[in-house]
Amino acid sequence: MRLDVHHTLHETGDTLKSVYFCNSGMISILNVFPDGKSVEVGLVGKEGFVGLPLIAGFRTASNRAISQIKATAFRMDSQVLLSHLELCTSLTRQLQQCSQIAAMEMGQIAACNRLHEVHERLARWLLMCADRVDSNSLTLTQEFLGQMLGTRRSSVTVAAGMLQKAGIINYSRGDVKILDRAQLEITACECYGIMRRQAEEWRSQAREFRSTAHIS
Known part of the structure; x- marks a missing residue:
């Protein structure tokens, strides 16, 4: 659907x-x-x-x-x-x-x-979104971003402006394009890396378990 x-x-x-x-x-x-x-x-x-x-x-x-x-x-x-x-x-x-x-x-x-901080959380959130849709281009309004991050729209405006000024993203009329993913990962808080590493480790363990169960 x-x-x-x-x-x-x-x-x-x-x-x-x-x-x-x-x-x-x-x-x-x-x-x-x-x-x-x-x-x-x-x-x-x-x-x-x-x-x-x-x-x-x-x-x-x-x-x-x-x-x-x-x-x-x-x-x-x-x-x-x-x-x-x-x-x-x-x-x-x-x-x-x-x-x-x-x-x-x-x-x-x-x-x-x-x-x-808001800009760290915004960077983390954009990375999580990009991972799930397999794209560096996202359509997201500031109001919606504020709801997602639990902060005011004005705070999102400032945070997005910081990332754009640094050349990490381009943000215009609700369209976000990630220009420098490596720098976005550096800007994001450690939460993105923690979640990604833990999920990858568990998925690796699950694959090993299925392989062992199949052999036995």
């Missing part, structure tokens, strides 16, 4: 009737507060899926999931997924691994939003 920009997959408290496996684009996982404000705590691209609570036997969502960029995804009825999990241990294990990586990233992003 096709997902337009800002298409809502589920809201906090919704019953999870479907799960989504991204083929392209990106889904943002947001914590929503009683006053309506929201902050991003996770990103899902083609490496993951939307509907993690179902893996643990839960039926409702604890957050909002929306498409940030035009996306395509496979949608599966939650009951169909659950029936397959009972029959396929390898699928269950792989989705559990996705859940663990997502939990690790959520914890790191929460710490990042509390401890690091």
Whole structure:
């Protein structure tokens, strides 16, 4: 199915009737507060899926999931997924691994939003987006970036201006183009490297486990 920009997959408290496996684009996982404000705590691209609570036997969502960029995804009825999990241990294990990586990233992003400067968080976020969409060109408004980073629009304007002045990105009317990825990685806080290394290590361990299990 096709997902337009800002298409809502589920809201906090919704019953999870479907799960989504991204083929392209990106889904943002947001914590929503009683006053309506929201902050991003996770990103899902083609490496993951939307509907993690179902893996643990839960039926409702604890957050909002929306498409940030035009996306395509496979949608599966939650009951169909659950029936397959009972029959396929390898699928269950792989989705559990996705859940663990997502939990690790959520914890790191929460710490990042509390401890690091806006321009560092913006650099980290742009890198995470580029990784998931396999592109250095992104369409993102300042207002939306502010929601994702949990900060004011004016702060995003200043941070984006710093990166643009340094020749790292070009930002014009909601279009962001990464010009110097190496420098963007240097500018980003250490959270990007921590998350990337941990995810790669776990995926390597998972491949080794599957290889060993296949041989035995």
